Amino acid sequence: MSFYEVSPAFYPLPHNKPLTFMIILNRINMLQMMVKAGLMRSAMAFLIVCSLLAIPCSGASEEYERHIAKGRAYLSEGLLGESESEFSKAVMLDPMEPTGLNNLGVVYLKQERVSEAIDLFNRALQLDPGSKSIKMNLAAAYESSGDESNFLRIMGSIEDPDVHYGLGRSFAEKKDHDRAYSELSAALELDPNHYDSLKLLSILLYENGSYDKAILVSKRVLEINPRHIYSMILAGDSYLELGEYEKASDYYNAALRANPGYELAKSKIKIAKGDVEHENRERAGYAIFYLSLAAGAGLAYFLHKTE
Structure with a gap:
């Protein structure tokens, strides 16, 4: 479908x-x-x-x-x-x-x-x-x-934030980021704390290289859900891109504390510590990886039962 x-x-x-x-x-x-x-x-x-x-x-x-x-x-x-x-x-x-x-x-x-x-x-x-x-x-x-x-x-x-989020996600999946931003902005105007919209917005900002903004939005997600591991990873990755390795390590360690067996967090801690060359790390598939982390497919908001 x-x-x-x-x-x-x-x-x-x-x-x-x-x-x-x-x-x-x-x-x-x-x-x-x-x-x-x-x-x-x-x-x-x-x-x-x-x-x-x-x-x-x-x-x-x-x-x-x-x-x-x-x-x-x-x-x-x-x-x-x-x-x-x-x-x-x-x-x-x-x-x-x-x-x-x-x-x-x-x-x-x-x-x-x-x-x-x-x-x-x-x-x-x-x-x-x-x-x-x-x-x-x-x-x-x-x-x-x-x-x-x-x-x-x-x-x-x-005028429903869930509907605008669903549209925003569809545009994001089609790589139409301008329209995705527009729909997510509409969702957040209606509900500034709309959880799924904030998560997806942080991902898009990271993908487009707006690392400072991605960090800010990731922090808003973590204010709503302090244990959202993927926002910790995304904030860490954004700091890593900015060359702020200590701050990146802080977020990776927070993710590891939330999930002690999380191998991705362990590998990223090594990157932040310089054990692995940051410039040589594998980047392929990052966009797909992050999009897959946004909880709740937009389609769910378009499926309704007859009352």
Whole structure:
């Protein structure tokens, strides 16, 4: 499985907000959009249609809620045909409520009706622009369609440090360090102590020769987890590159104390002491080695179970 292959078992929206409140907000949002666009006649027509169709602005029917509940129950049992029927009925009752649209999109995605799922998720997102669940589903649908550009665009719009870390790791693995830095920076803006982002950032800084910065970030990792051996090794390697052999030895010895049988730490202590020529040591594979140490593959953040 490639990094961008996201499991299509996603996020039916939880239906735990009072439907009355949600419908009122949706109606207000739609009317505001129409008024701002100068579509006064459309706004009036919208109110009239709501009235004629007996879809009151004050709330949705209990029937809508029953269809949503039944659809989710069927979906949890893997009964796609039955869940599609229930969610479709809910959407017919209230096409302006994002829950039904999103959940029906999940069913379509499971049925590999990707273009239809994308349409539903986009409609749901217009009604609820801040929904992480809908964005994750839409991104997964774009990924399934092979549209990497829109996949990255939607994923990048989600304010979640784990998501930005996952994207950053994918770019790092592709050696696209500029975009990797951008995503890791976004993750750390949301959570300055995001552990995985700090670890990966320290690795990238080391690979790019920014040894002073790699040391600083490694120290931040060690503040969060004082026993993270690989950050000790990376800090030691960075000091070694700067010619500060005593400080390098300090970090290698710390790694050895944390794991007395750690042969890599033993060999690096010899290097720092000058027992082995620093310039002649084997460097091949360092980038791969360090990337393999970053705990938690980014892909893990794109795999979600159906709620």
